[in-house]
Amino acid sequence: MIVSGSSIAMNTLLGESMKIADVQVIRFSVEAEDYGTKWGYGQRGPKRRVPRGLIKITTDDGESGFDTQYGWDGYYEPPSVEETENIIKPLLVGEDPRNIEKLWQWMMAHRGFSETTIGSIDCALWDLMGKLANSPTYQVLGGARDKVKAYASTYPNLGNPDVYAEHAKEAVARGYKAFKVHAYIFWDPINDCPAPGKPAFPKQDIEVCESVRAAVGNDIVLMLDPWSVYTYQESLMVGRQLEKLDYYWLEHPMDERRMEPYKQLTKELDINIMGPEMEPGSFYTRANWAF
Amino acid sequence: MIVSGSSIAMNTLLGESMKIADVQVIRFSVEAEDYGTKWGYGQRGPKRRVPRGLIKITTDDGESGFDTQYGWDGYYEPPSVEETENIIKPLLVGEDPRNIEKLWQWMMAHRGFSETTIGSIDCALWDLMGKLANSPTYQVLGGARDKVKAYASTYPNLGNPDVYAEHAKEAVARGYKAFKVHAYIFWDPINDCPAPGKPAFPKQDIEVCESVRAAVGNDIVLMLDPWSVYTYQESLMVGRQLEKLDYYWLEHPMDERRMEPYKQLTKELDINIMGPEMEPGSFYTRANWAF
Structure with missing residues (x-):
């Protein structure tokens, strides 16, 4: 044409x-x-x-x-x-x-x-x-590069930590260098059934993250996206564990309608905090978040 | 029952x-x-x-x-x-x-x-x-009172300042003690046809406000709601004029997706600034606005 x-x-x-x-x-x-x-x-x-x-x-x-x-x-x-x-x-x-x-x-x-x-x-x-x-x-739009890095990701509520580990290994086998976990979101992993977002299951989420890190070794970039279901205390606890596991980011762990808890969290943690994802307001809101 | x-x-x-x-x-x-x-x-x-x-x-x-x-x-x-x-x-x-x-x-x-x-x-x-x-x-919900004050209000784009003045006098005649103006919003009052929100028509809006104040006298509470179509400079200019006309509030004059211009405006002006009306985020957003 x-x-x-x-x-x-x-x-x-x-x-x-x-x-x-x-x-x-x-x-x-x-x-x-x-x-x-x-x-x-x-x-x-x-x-x-x-x-x-x-x-x-x-x-x-x-x-x-x-x-x-x-x-x-x-x-x-x-x-x-x-x-x-x-x-x-x-x-x-x-x-x-x-x-x-x-x-x-x-x-x-x-x-x-x-x-x-x-x-x-x-x-x-x-x-x-x-x-x-x-x-x-x-x-x-002003081309600067013609390639971007890609990562593999998961459905939420895939199964127990072994299922996530297996999935991560398959992604690595297919050439992915980075892998993002959606663990238990609106899901109760103890009774294996749907559940409200709060209370969340941060300890079980960490077990998934540990299992994935153990499966893929230390050279793969890993991230966790709990899709805003954590409280502040849960976010802090999970963030500390992810730092030990050398995860690259923790994605919008809390409700994005309140920015102050995010400000506090980024002060307390060294791991990257990713956000906002769902907060409306286009780039006006994003400008407020660019702290 | x-x-x-x-x-x-x-x-x-x-x-x-x-x-x-x-x-x-x-x-x-x-x-x-x-x-x-x-x-x-x-x-x-x-x-x-x-x-x-x-x-x-x-x-x-x-x-x-x-x-x-x-x-x-x-x-x-x-x-x-x-x-x-x-x-x-x-x-x-x-x-x-x-x-x-x-x-x-x-x-x-x-x-x-x-x-x-x-x-x-x-x-x-x-x-x-x-x-x-x-x-x-x-x-x-914990009853505190069984009456609230009411004010009369207008459609936007009702007509020239005389139409607004006549409407306000009718409201006062019906017993209203307060009256809120929606002047020219998404409307060009010069060519009398629909228009984008920006550029707005703040000078024509002020003419409406002057006409209403002159019609109802000094004992009626008056407000203006330009429905977020002004720039910061227009908001400042209109706010100053409304202060002279003893208007009670200027309602969300600017886009509510940016809060900083509102902070600046409330510093500069004495008239009450009303907002937010349309910004999503429920009381979480409202808490941010309670400055």
Whole structure:
């Protein structure tokens, strides 16, 4: 498509007008093994088909940009037909899709757009920009490198520590140099059944972490993500143990709606604390967290 | 229903079990005059029917608690059928509805509940508790007073300053001692058409505020709510003018995703700054704002 791409790039260069003609949410389903427990997050189960969504933004030139929306048992759902027709399209259709910053500001000022929807539309517009520039989007954004490090990770509630150890060894055998543990989250490992997030099971989580470190040796980078279920005291206790096990980070151990406990935790611990993940507020919130 | 109420109160006293048997979202429509512009918020228009929702929680004893959910053109929507069946009912059905704090913590820890849904369920459970106690809910929560002060308020984008002045005089004639202005929000008062929130029209907003003060005299409490469309400089300028006009508060003038500009503004101004209104995070965020 280099010819088409070049021709569009030339139009862009010439400042020709371009308008968003349509926004569609393409729904489809995929095979997945994750199930939510009634208290949240998930557990692994038999394969089944679950709904997913894809946002497609089309211009009057027939160009398009895409973004996938994560869909997970009612979490982070793609926009509904009503949202798309009543809120998204009235704002976007007729606008120049290259004014990405302006459209982002409009969406952020509008109460009808969720942050996940704004993120998807933003990504679809950048995908379109990459096509207009006949370039990978990462270069349109100012390419600095074309590789990133990857780590393997786990479902939560995989089983006993041996199951995690086996999984980590398989990941290392496949070439991974780093591995992140999701241990017992919304799950009671003693009675092996779903449970509320609090009380959590930090001691059992540490047993998993110990088992994984013993299985992969000292050269593999390891992380733990307890998905915000710990109290402050539990976070401190687990953090100290992870330091002894030479883990690389402890990921958002506590509820992110309170920042002060995180400030205190980072003072007390040497291990990296990763966060925020789920706190809304886009980069405004992230700026507050950059301590 | 005093007999029924007393009998249930007695059961409660005896520690008898009680379970949530069902959660329903009752959908209905009302006549409304508010329309969203494509950039958000609203304008007044011809009456039409719009959807609303009501949450009903029913116990195995047949008792029930209710809460209305504000529904406004796709903003703050009541939970969908899917959300109710897949996320809300699995968590709540079978639980004792009197454990309101426990259920609130569970909902807050669960990614599938929006804060508006949590708030509605919480209110419905407290409504039910009032019925169990055969008492108004405000007394179950620890009654301190049975009256609160009320103020009249306006649609945004009502018209020119004279329209606002006339509206304020009508409110005063009906006995209101306080009046809050929503001036030009997502609206261009010069060309009289919808507009993005930024650039805002603070000078025109002040003209409305001046007109209202002149119309009602000095004994009426007045407030301005620009609904977060101002920059910091605009907020400072409008705040200074409102101080001269003896306005009582300036309500969340800026985007609430950044708190530092609010800290600075409250240092610079004497007028009360009201906020946050829209920032998520429940009382955790509110605690951060209590400066």
